[in-house]
Amino acid sequence: xxxxxxxxxxxxxxxxxxxxxxxxxxxxxxxxxxxxxxxxxxxxxxxxxxxxxxxxxxxxxxxxxxxxxxxxxxxxxxxxxxxxxxxxxxxxxxxxxxxxxxxxxxxxxxxxxxxxxxxxxxxxxxxxxxxxxxxxxxxxxxxxxxxxxxxxxxxxxxxxxxxxxxxxxxxxxxxxxxxxxxxxxxxxxxxxxxxxxxxxxxxxxxxxxxxxxxxxxxxxxxxxxxxxxxxxxxxxxxxxxxxxxxxxxxxxxxxxxxxxxxx
Amino acid sequence: xxxxxxxxxxxxxxxxxxxxxxxxxxxxxxxxxxxxxxxxxxxxxxxxxxxxxxxxxxxxxxxxxxxxxxxxxxxxxxxxxxxxxxxxxxxxxxxxxxxxxxxxxxxxxxxxxxxxxxxxxxxxxxxxxxxxxxxxxxxxxxxxxxxxxxxxxxxxxxxxxxxxxxxxxxxxxxxxxxxxxxxxxxxxxxxxxxxxxxxxxxxxxxxxxxxxxxxxxxxxxxxxxxxxxxxxxxxxxxxxxxxxxxxxxxxxxxxxxxxxxxxxxxxxxxxxxxxxxxxxxxxxxxxxxxxxxxxxxxxxxxxxxxxxxxxxxxxxxxxxxxxxxxxxxxxxxxxxx
Numbered sequence: 001x002x003x004x005x006x007x008x009x010x011x012x013x014x015x016x017x018x019x020x021x022x023x024x025x026x027x028x029x030x031x032x033x034x035x036x037x038x039x040x041x042x043x044x045x046x047x048x049x050x051x052x053x054x055x056x057x058x059x060x061x062x063x064x065x066x067x068x069x070x071x072x073x074x075x076x077x078x079x080x081x082x083x084x085x086x087x088x089x090x091x092x093x094x095x096x097x098x099x100x101x102x103x104x105x106x107x108x109x110x111x112x113x114x115x116x117x118x119x120x121x122x123x124x125x126x127x128x129x130x131x132x133x134x135x136x137x138x139x140x141x142x143x144x145x146x147x148x149x150x151x152x153x154x155x156x157x158x159x160x161x162x163x164x165x166x167x168x169x170x171x172x173x174x175x176x177x178x179x180x181x182x183x184x185x186x187x188x189x190x191x192x193x194x195x196x197x198x199x200x201x202x203x204x205x206x207x208x209x210x211x212x213x214x215x216x217x218x219x220x221x222x223x224x225x226x227x228x229x230x231x232x233x234x235x236x237x238x239x240x241x242x243x244x245x246x247x248x249x250x251x252x253x254x255x256x257x258x259x260x261x262x263x
Numbered sequence: 264x265x266x267x268x269x270x271x272x273x274x275x276x277x278x279x280x281x282x283x284x285x286x287x288x289x290x291x292x293x294x295x296x297x298x299x300x301x302x303x304x305x306x307x308x309x310x311x312x313x314x315x316x317x318x319x320x321x322x323x324x325x326x327x328x329x330x331x332x333x334x335x336x337x338x339x340x341x342x343x344x345x346x347x348x349x350x351x352x353x354x355x356x357x358x359x360x361x362x363x364x365x366x367x368x369x370x371x372x373x374x375x376x377x378x379x380x381x382x383x384x385x386x387x388x389x390x391x392x393x394x395x396x397x398x399x400x401x402x403x404x405x406x407x408x409x410x411x412x413x414x415x416x417x418x419x420x421x422x423x424x425x426x427x428x429x430x431x432x433x434x435x436x437x438x439x440x441x442x443x444x445x446x447x448x449x450x451x452x453x454x455x456x457x458x459x460x461x462x463x464x465x466x467x468x469x470x471x472x473x474x475x476x477x478x479x480x481x482x483x484x485x486x487x488x489x490x491x492x493x494x495x496x497x498x499x500x501x502x503x504x505x506x507x508x509x510x511x512x513x514x515x516x517x518x519x520x521x522x523x524x525x526x527x528x529x530x531x532x533x534x535x536x537x538x539x540x541x542x543x544x545x546x547x548x549x550x551x552x553x554x555x556x557x558x559x560x561x562x563x564x565x566x567x568x569x570x571x572x573x574x575x576x577x578x579x580x581x582x583x584x585x586x587x588x589x590x591x592x593x594x595x596x597x598x599x600x
Binding site for chain 1: 315316317337340341343345347349351352353354355364365367368369370413
């Protein structure tokens with residue numbers, strides 16, 4: 001029995017790595033990936049430059065990195081749809097999802113590989129933004145200013161938050177893509193869902209806290225901005241980990257069901 | 264191999280009010296090449312998709328290699344090579360790259376992959392130059408070959424191909440027919456096609472489906488007996504047409520004749536003789552004609568009903584009338600058409 005389970009696990013892992021390799025390759029040759037990358041780096045570079053400009057004009061509290069991560073939602077709204085819209089929708093439109101489903105791979109392996117490919121790319125894009133403070137600190141004479149820019153705690157907290165919240169965001173993108181055969185509809189759907197999760201929840205909490213304090217309290221657990229704040233301050237709580245990982249699993253599970261039901 | 268290679272019992276698929284297939288039953292033995300025929304929307308693709316586990320059936324049983332498609336899909340997938348209708352392929356991959364990816368997914372051992380890929384490329388006539396091309400730039404014929412190469416890659420026990428010859432030129436159709444010929448006896452093959460001549464030449468047996476029900480199943484001989492209740496002879500003759508009808512009555516009372524066109528420059532006319540009797544009257548007709556000094560015969564042949572006639576006759580008949588006569592396993596020993 002254990003041997004059977006082991007061989008099953010081995011075959012699942014083999015499928016997963018074959019699929020992941022295929023998906024990464026597909027992402028690397030897709031123009032939308034590069035569009036997402038260029039837009040993302042351009043926008044983030046511009047934001048970083050604006051932040052530094054503000055710091056140069058007047059003394060401000062907080063670190064540039066903290067302020068930079070406060071605007072994490074801006075690129076999420078277009079990078080996530082651009083990276084994920086093609087994943088399932090295009091395969092469904094072309095019919096290649098069907099041929100994939102007739103091989104010994106299952107829907108879970110397909111979805112998880114698509115998810116990880118997009119997630120790895122998302123993390124890579126964010127990691128590239130490390131170059132901004134690094135490049136600027138090279139050009140600066142003052143070590144104090146350099147230390148200020150490359151503050152380990154703030155950067156670590158910010159990137160941990162991005163990596164963690166990215167799990168849910170990318171999963172949402174994959175889910176939206178699994179619902180339709182049109183890339184455009186998938187992108188719109190993922191944008192809307194992400195907007196509701198990030199901005200909508202915050203507005204909802206603000207509106208409800210006065211009317212239903214108990215509901216406002218509960219909603220505070222799912223405030224993504226709150227999680228970012230905690231991470232930036234170096235507060236590593238297990239609750240956000242649980243929130244993002246469990247919701248990511250839930251959304252991916254729904255995507256698997258969609259693929260199985262609509263092939 | 265014990266049991267049938269493919270076993271389908273009372274398979275039904277309903278989409279809300281619409282019944283795509285109803286009570287479809289058939290068995291296919293290992294190594295048989297079976298043609299699946301039917302007009303558009305008859306339920307061919309639905310049946311094939313259920314067999315591949317892509318859609319669930321509303322009721323009924325489908326087994327491949329003894330494994331139930333509904334409960335043992337993982338085992339079924341390992342026995343199956345499927346080429347869907349329209350042959351979807353990733354446009355941006357190279358042929359070899361795609362087949363290598365599929366080989367990994369189909370769990371072909373790494374040691375054997377290279378050899379098997381070369382075998383398949385040779386079998387499907389995909390040369391070195393083509394195998395390095397991007398799929399999106401290939402012609403329809405080459406795309407079909409890539410689809411077939413993928414279907415046979417893992418040497419599956421069962422190959423299901425939905426319209427494999429659609430959009431191909433006669434040379435390519437011939438090549439694919441030769442390819443299917445190499446599978447005979449080794450793999451079980453189901454092919455759906457609109458090209459009736461194609462099915463007639465490649466398949467051991469035909470299953471004709473109409474309005475979601477099987478209306479005919481068997482080899483050409485048995486179908487001809489069942490659906491074609493007349494025999495036609497074609498004669499190229501000159502003279503003696505005055506009391507020709509009477510002459511034919513002496514051979515077989517039910518025999519009728521009809522001229523085809525006008526006599527040619529030598530005065531020879533094409534005539535068809537039709538009889539409801541299925542027994543062969545060729546010899547008697549020729550004998551009788553020879554006894555008539557006024558009749559000169561230049562050519563004579565017995566016209567066999569082809570699959571097209573059988574198909575038209577089977578689909579024209581009401582399924583209610585046909586169904587009781589069709590049993591799922593009424594085929595004789597498979598023989599080539």
